[in-house]
Amino acid sequence: MPELRFNVLTQEWVIMATERAKRPMEFAQSIPIYNLPRYEPKCPFCPGNEWATSEELFRIDGEDGWQTRVVKNKYPALDEHAQPTVSGDFLQTSINGFGLHEVIIDTPRHDCTITMLSLEDVEKVVLTYRSRYRAVAEDPRVKHIIIFKNNGISAGSSIIHPHSQLIATPIVSNQIDGRTRVTRTYYEENHRCIMCDMLERELSQGQRIVYENEHFACFLPYAALSSFHTWIFPKRHAPVFGDVRDNEIPALAEILAYVLRAQEKLLGRPDYNFVFRSAPVGCDHHLYHWYISIVPRLSKTAGFEIGSNIYINPSLPELNAMELRNVVDVLRGHV
Secondary structure, rough: EEEEEEEEOOOEEEEEHHHHHOOOOHOOOOOOOOOOOOOOOOOOOOOOOHOOOOOOEEEEOOOOOOEEEEEOOOOOOOOOOOOOOEEEEEEEHHHHHHEEEEEEEOOOOOOOOOHHHOHHHHHHHHHHHHEEEEEEEHOOOOOOEEEEEEEEEHHHHOOOOEEEEEEEEEEOHHHHHHHHHHHHHHHHHOOOOHHHHHHHHHHHHHOOEEEOOEEEEEOOOOOOOOEEEEEEEOOOOOOOOHOOOOHHHHHHHHHHHHHHHHHHHHOOHHHHHHEEOOOOOOOOOOOOOEEEEEOOOOOOOHHHHHHOOOEOOOOHHHHHHHHHHHHHHHOOOOO
């Protein structure tokens, strides 16, 4: 029987349409596996082609050259030289298009996705994320920082070479603003962090847990907006991703790598997005709790979702979590 569930953090309703549930192999994407070269002469992100990118901002070196590299986006969505001046009125407000847009090149190898990297190399990617987050947060014009990966065409990627992005804006989106209001209201009523309580509930129930280690836990939300929509929460309360500690980096790299590998193995290499959801910068948002959202692109938003903002999820999070958990156990050699 279908069930309506409420996602208390996002404040969105989800229809669990169990009569439309699909088995995992039916979610598998028919994406051809190309025999990509290790090096592509025309790729601007491959080693030796550094001249083809914009200014380099950061790098971590490996044994044979750079291991990760950060450059300014050659075609930025926003202008770093603009000043965020507000104009207009209540009905028509605008702000000069200030913002920072960076490309994080995950690996020098053209043929190696983040799921194929060693855990040590994923650590370097996460360290690069944190370094750029902290650096960009120093700009007083920046109010919000989003780090994200678009993997595959349907997820919005336009370049094959493995990379992530960072965009910093002078505004806070309504989505994040709404979630900070939820955390504030919950704290006023309960004197606790809503996301700490959500994590504690998920860990105690165990049904939707995919994997946990000393510092992080991965689970499917009770009201997951789509099939295999997955969250990674830090166990230590922290409002912004930039607060992640050195000793937590290996654990974050491990859980991110295993969850992405499990989704890839179970679902047939689907396109996906992941996003670091962090509190706004430079404000007192200590009640917020940063996390990572991973969204496999298994379906498209249709008219009902657009018209109602109510999502239809054709599978139960409890079942999806069990399937992913089993794959993670296999990948970690615990079966």
